[in-house]
Amino acid sequence: MRLIPVFIVLLISAINYSLYAQTKVIEKPGVVKGTIRDSIHNHALKSATIAIYKEPKKELLAYLVSNNLGEFSVRNLPVSIPLEIIISNIGYKQYSKIFEIPDSSAVMDFKTLFISINEIEIEEVTITIPPIQMNGDTLEFNAAAFKLDSNAVVQDLLKNIPNITQWGDGTITVNGREIKKLLVNGKEFMGGDTKVSIENIPKNALEKIQVYNTLQDSKNIQDSILHMNLKLKKGKETGFFGKIGAGRGTSGSYEADGNLNFFSPKLQLSLVAASNNINKIPNDINTLLRNSTYKGVGVQLDYMPNFKVAGTNKPTSAGYKLEYELTDIVNRRNNKNLISNEYFFKDNQTFQGSNIKIITSISGGEDTNIVEEVLTKNNSHTDNHKFDLGYVYAKDRYSFVLSQHINANNNISSNNRVNSSSNSNSELISNSYVSTNSKASNTSYNFKSGFNYLSNIWDVNRRFSGFSSNYAIQLTRNRDDRENMTNFQSFRDTLKSRDFNRQYNNSSNTFNQNINFKLNNLLRLVFGANNFSIFDIDVDNNLRINHSSHTAIAYDYNTASKGYTTNDHLTNNSFYIATIYEPELIMHKIITRRLTNRFHQSWSFVFNIKSQFFRQKNRSEKDFQNINRLYSNFLPAARLEFSDSQYGNYRKVFSMNYNNTIIAPSITQLAPLIDSINVYYFRVGNFDLQEQREESINVKFHYSSEKKDNFEYEIVGRYATVHDNMVDKVTIDQQNLRTVYAINNSENYEYGISGWVRKSLKLKHSELQFRYNAHYNYSKTPNFINDHESFWYNNDIENVVNIHFTIRSNVAVEAKQNLINSFSKESKGERKWTNMHASTSLSMSYNLTNKLTINSNLSFSKNTASKTDAIHYNLWNVSAFYRLLKGNNLELSFSALDLLRQNNAIIYHNQAGRITTGTQNVLKQYFILGISYYPRKFGR
Amino acid sequence: MKTLFLSLLVFTFINIHRAPCQESCVDTSDIMILRIDPKTANGGSMSRLFEQIDFVPLETTKESLFGDISQLEVTDDEFIIFDNDTKCILIFDKLGKYKNKINLVKEVGGKINTQDVDINGFTLKSENTTQLIVASTRNKTFVFNTKAERVDAYERSDDYYATQEYLFKDLTRVFSYYKNNKHDDKSFYQYVLTKDDKTVGKYFEIDTGKLSKNGDFAVGGPSLIETDNSEIIHAVKYYDYNIYRITKSGISVAYRLVFPKENSIPNDFNTNNIYFGKKIDYFFKYPKKIFGIGYTYKIGNNLYFKCGGLSSDIRNNGSFVYNLANNYLISLNRLDIDDTSSYLPIMGRWDNNIKKYDGEYLYCSLSSLEMFNFYEQEKDKNRKYPVVMNAYFKNGNNKDNPVIIRIKPKKDI
Secondary structure, three states, rough: OOHHHHHHHHHHHHHHHHHHHHHHHHHHOOOEEEEEOOOOOOOEEOOOOOEEEEEOOOEEEEEEEEOOOEEEEEEEEEEOEEEEEEEEEEOOOOEEEOOOOOOOOOEEEEEEEOOEEEEOHHHHOOOOOOOOEEEEOEHHHEHHHOOOOOEEEEEHHOOOOEEEEEOOOOOOOOOOOOEEEEEEEEEOOOHHHHHHHHHHHHHHHHEEEEEEEEOOOOOOOOEEEEEEEEOOOOOOOOEEEEEEEEEEHHOOEEEEEHHHHHEEEOOOEEEEEEOOOOOOOOOOOHHHOOOOOOOOOOOOOOOOOOOOOEOOEEEEEEEEEEEEEEOOOOOOOOOOEEEEEEEEEEEEEEEEEEEEEEEEEEOOOOOOOOEEEEEEEEEEEEEEEEEEEEEEEEEEEEEEEEEEEEEEEEEEEEEEEEEEEOOOOOOOEEEEEEEEEEEEEEEEEHHHEEEEEEEEOOOOOOOOOEEEEEEEEEEEEEEEEEEEEEEEEEEOOHOEEEEEEEEEEEEEEEEEEEEEEEEEEHHHHHOOOOOOOEEEEEEEEEEEEEEEEEEEEEEEEEOOOOEEEEOOOOOOOEEEEEEEEEEEEEEEEEEEEEEEOOOOEEEEEEEEEEEEEEEEEEEEEEHHHEEEEEEEEEOEEEEEEEEEEOOEEEEEEEEEEEEEEEEEOHHHHHHHOOEEEEOOOEOOOOOOOOOEEEEEEEEEEEEOOOOOOOOEEEEEEEEEEEEOOEEEEEOOOOOOOOEEEEEEEEEOOEEEEEEEEEEEEEEEOOOEEEEEEOOOOOEEEEEEOOOOOEEEEEEEEEEEEEEEEEEEOOOOEEEEEEEEEEEEOOOOOOOEEEEEEEEEEEEEEEOOOOEEEEEEEEEEEEEEOOOOEEEEEEEEEEEEEEOOOOOOOEEEEEEEOOOOOOOOOEEEEEEOOEEEEEEOOEEOOOOEEEEOOOEEOOOO | OOOHHHHHHHHHHHHHHHHHHHOOOOEEEOOEEEEEOHHHHHEEHHHHHHHEEEEOOOOOOOOOOOOOEEEEEOOOEEEEEEEEEOEEEEEEOOOEEEEEEEEEEHHHOOOOHHHOOOOOOOOOEEOOOOOEEEEEEOOOOEEEEOOEEEEEEEEOOOOEEEEEEEEOOOOOOEEEEEEOOOOOOOEEEEEEEEOEEEEEEEEEEOOHHHHHHHHHOOOOOOOOOOEOOOOOOOEEEOOOOEEEOOOOEEEEEEEEEEEEEOOOOOOOOOHHHHHHHHHHHHHHHHOOOOOEEEEEEOOOEEEEEEEEOOOOOHHHEEEEEEOOOEEEEEEEEEEEHHHHHHHOOOOOOOOOOEEEEEEOOEEEEOOHHHHHHHHHHHHOOOOOHHHHHHHHHOOOOOOOOOOOEEEOOOOOO
């Protein structure tokens, strides 16, 4: 789109930079080589570390490890200047020598260098720490060998290690292989979020980064999972870090947030609080921690505020999170004895306003279109309390989990809605004004317990393979008090004009239970370990019993008595029980084929033979709502997976899933209590309604290269159809009053294909990351209006291209192009609908100095849709951050948001011929000045 | 009650006294102690240890492609290989040309998954002048000739069980992992000596109780290890650093290997109840501990052996040769390539070791992945490789079959 030239410029810059870097390399052709041997025991030293420094400041120029013959060769070094070589190997004395590469030959050949075993450990204190070393199978990067700013964090260190790539999506790869788990001192750190670890822990608190394989198959050395452990320096295992910040801006905007986190080998505690009126809505503690990391000295693009949330919000939140290890058994794998506790409070005041137009196409009637203009305003005040307590115990083959979760919500809201309906000739046919005030509360208590046992896998003759059992209960209590005033006016039939003033006092209590028991490998248990090996069967039983009681009391204002009288029609007591029992036999088989050090292929087949018995029982004071129904369904499922791992080349995984799911009709669909206050919408019951069954097939193909080229892609396909789909049949009268009742219809399907591809290039001082996502979906949906049946055929296409480029720690640029197209056509008639959304954005972060960073984010958006004018809007946000104090603990910030004053939130969608377009209120331009302090101490 | 207590006491008493009578006594009168510190093992040149090294790339065709050499047997004309990946026994001639193979998955039948075939090796038996390949599942024994033709198959009897046997000149037979239900003593022994069908020695009763099913770490290799003296066989045990000498007269401890404390299991590892059923977990917890030794070939004054351990220090530096005359320890993993090895490696990473000693030659193997990685690394040096290896590097690739390395060891260093 508009920024395509910018993309090209970026790419050319990247290529130029790369060429420039390479040109610079050619200017430094010096080579250092040699062979390292043990002087006493007469053997080559494999995996010794060779580091070359530039004298006199000891600037690290290059490092590598010796090969299996003890040889090394370092290229691209400067000639005719003093250099130092330092050779290190665990358990050996360090060798160092100052030298110059002669200009004439440009080669410094050390021939054979002998180093000897270090008998006295204490001598190691004086040695220079090598940047990289092999410690057994563990690749170690020593933090002290990399000289960075004193305020650098682990992330800055990662950027300075050529073997390590940190991706835009947070993934970390080492030599092209993805790190699956990041630990700190062998444990998850502050909830296990990588970002929280690497953007807070100072580089100076780190002793080393350890990268190691957790071997799955010792015969196939390349078949393993990579872990990264951040080993803190001795004495740095205890400490605290956090952030306290506040900001004030134009238009009354403000923000304040703070968090303080304590950690020790056994305890991890986070205290958080935040408040603002600029739509930064934290839903949990982890989000707050993620968004207030210290960050180091490098550039960051994610400093940009999210400015596109619809409506305006004033959230205030606070909470704590605690994890305590009862026994310190970190050395044992899979052993846990952990208590966790979390409390989170959130209060939010929201204002949302929208102005939308809904066009409903009607076939065959007097009017071909009904046009509704809807203005809504909603003020809401919600507070929410969450309290979690959990305990996990896992030892060897047993694991036991207990957790409870308490949630309490209170909500007060007022809503105004003005609706005007016109016909095709733009004649007003009706309008309504609805004002609602409500006060609702909801409390729930959840308890879950689980026990899992796996038998000893080393016992090849074992019959019993293990089982798992889970039990969960949920208790909820809801209360909803509402008053609703509605004024409806018909311009075609004035007799139909009505006024309502109604109050509701609704309450409900639920008690849900879920019990599950799964027994693994039944055939092995019955026939023995070696007597039947064609396939095995797991047995799964799941029982859910949901009880709920509902009390609804409604009052109408009586103008004569000037008081409220009970509405007998809507006042009701009811009791609902749903009992769902799902027995399931899971037949499974894995077939593997391997050739050591070449490939490992496996086929996995799973067939689920599952039935569902769903008893739905409703008892009500209204006779027509007394329902007792049983839905019995056979719900087969299957999964096929093929994986092909060609060691050192690639890994391919193909999977196919077939699934069936049931949705039973609700009481509202079967036998609703019709409330006349919903003037435009009457739902009528349908006792003949059957349960719907969705049948779907998903296909997925994933390719990842195991070479160092960081290339990966995925393609996903899906087909689904809903048998006896519960769809609404709508009758629209002359006043645009709609009578709706659900029917079953099977004439629908959807299929789609999506995929992504990503690739990165790590150049000498820069990195280029490329990602492309695409999605296509096609569906057929039925539409029933006024006894006319038609079908809409919908096409949705989305393309996203993302290019991320960083140069050292100074500049980060991201360009993104997003294009969404929708096209729908009706089966009868000529009605079509198209919608296109295109946006191009360019984000940049630049470190002007060590202390000053400037960020800019510019996006161009365009929306076009049938029957509406095209909308263009551009958004430009700029921010600057300045760090003060020795430890960069103090930060001053200034943000200018929506500089062009064009921010917009647009609604466009087509729901089977019901086309909705409009806008919602959003935050507009403001400027905000902020100050933040980052208290930090790693070590006592 | 009193009677019951008394009878229990008597029973216990009888058991205590019966146990030593069941097993023959191991002679411990002449033990040579060898101190082994893997860290300080010496390197050296191939020429110091070996007279000659030949490389035999095994032919790679669609039919002959296999994974890894789990077991290697060498006859006058052939290499016979068991590949655990494909559960095939493959026969190659001495030049590496593929001859034929026995697909045990097809022979056993009824198994969809290759790894469900419960065969992990074979034994080679000489009958008159022909060699027979015998492979057994839990229930059935299959016998093949070296043309890969099945000559017999029969249900295995529960009455008798042994994995390997060796015949001394005086017709004393030694069996490993031996059990005979027709005898009064139906216990399971690691080694049994018989002469004229009479048991003359029983050694190391194996616990077949519940905890024995929890698995063990073993170094692998033959249970009856040939030496350069046909009247002496070597044997090793789980979690034991002794090398046992088996002769026609019985079993004695020949060598006791002593490792540094950080690599050694506790002395009471096999007797203390706290380790029962938890031995595998122990080695996961303390990976530097050596769980056993194997492949103990004695050639002249040189004792070859391999240590088993989970840590990479041991897995990458666990194969040694100990000169008994001058107490000099050499690590096979630390040898320098030289002219004798045609400047090619003979030992790879991760548990690779000598797979066979046939009285004259030692045999080991390297995967094509390792061989080609080495070739790429050394490409700039323009090494002169043997003709057969030049052809292999020219025409093959890193997915080819492994290369067998035949080594003629010197009798003394």
